[in-house]
Amino acid sequence: MRSNTAGSVVRGGVFVCALLAAMVPGVGAAQSGSAALAGTVKDGSGKAIAGAAVTAASAATGQTAKAKTNAEGGYRLTGLAPGSYTVRVTAEGYASKEASATVRASGKQTLNFSLTAVTAAASGQELPNAPSAPAPASGAGNLSLESLGFTPQQMQSNSKLQARLNRRTEMLKIHQQLGLITVAPMVADLITGPMAKVKGKNGQILQQPTQANIDLHAALGSTTAALYFTTAYLAIFAPKIPGTHKHGAIRVHEALAFIHGPGMILTPILGAMAFQQEQNGEKPHGIAAAHGAVAMTTAIAYGASIIAVAWPIHLKFWRKK
């Protein structure tokens, strides 16, 4: 008897639940409909965001359907019941976005999202000194970058610009290294210069330089020129960053190139002329006689341009001693 009563109660409960389920429209329908919602999730530059979580919540029932974006940023929510949905997209490093969509009984609706990279907590690094984070104050809900007054343009990531900056730095790093390396043969060339020079008095040749000295000087000059022009190429062809107005030491560094640049072209030409005159048994004369002075000016301008870009040099290790 008791068992019968319990059985009646259970059957009654099941019946009531079934009745309630039937009365509430759309319960369980979010996953059982035939409609679909699809689209893409991209950033401001049009780059696909993979792995973004897309959640559609039915306005009528609150039932949700979820999907993740693929490598192309595409998502597809299937089995939706017709009706109004709130679709929310979240992706790490981007501000979440919400949009409303009305899903019709048949066919596929499209809803695309463009997310703004805020600041990215791409991999929240918990440091050893991480504080415990108590619950935020009630008013803290109003704290957002938008509420501070930053524009979406200011907060938007720019992957093309980042790629340009990376390329620029890559080229300028080699520019800096080669530029410093160039100093060695340049200084050596200045030192060997007098040894490759005809010595004389009152137009008379007293001592001819040895062929070895001339060859060494010429070889050092050629090495300097090769390194110099490679260095210059890297600076000239490094990508320019739009909207940048140059200021500071870099302007002095670049201005000095107008001295050492022509000097580096002129020095070997004058050197070759001087060499030719020496081969003819003459002491270098005319414009060729300026070879040494031009080379010296070039080297000084070159050294100054290195100091300019490095200025102010702080000799911290000296102070410590």
Next chain:
Amino acid sequence: MKTKLSGTFLIAVLAVFLFTAALPAVAQTGNKPAELQWVLVQSTLTYHVSSPVHQVYGTSRAAKGKGYCSGGWCNFLIAAPVKSFTTGDTNRDLHMLEATRGADFPMVVVQAHFRQSQLNSATIDVDLEVQFGGQKAHYAQVPFERTQKGSAVEIKGTVPATCSDFKISRPSFLGMTIANAIPVHVDMTWRSM
């Protein structure tokens, strides 16, 4: 008569009940610190990069911030565009922008959190969460000096940031790698609203 009596009795019981129920709420409101809102009116944020032969200081005056104090806690949000930090040399600034992935992650965002009871202290120990270069780092109990300047409050301190906190691969200068520490000196003026 009986009805009148029981009616009066009921009203009395209800009044006592309401009074008793309201007492803790009144007491709580009395102890609860007032809700306050703050806005950043002026700021200078300066990072310091050092190498054996060079010292670089990059400054931004473009930070914006707001803060709320409620329920015994204060939460502040301060943000500045990464490219607003300038050293006085375009080349260095562009290198900084590249090294910190400033185009991919254009904002440096700081969330500050501390107990409201510290609000009037000369030193405020603040828990900081800094989002920068696509990374998030926490700094616990960073001391900031607080000075009342009329209706405004001046806050000064240094955030002990390092390159490794934000996975920044350290650039080199004249062939020498910069130090890991990149302390950020903060000088801000806040006004309550």
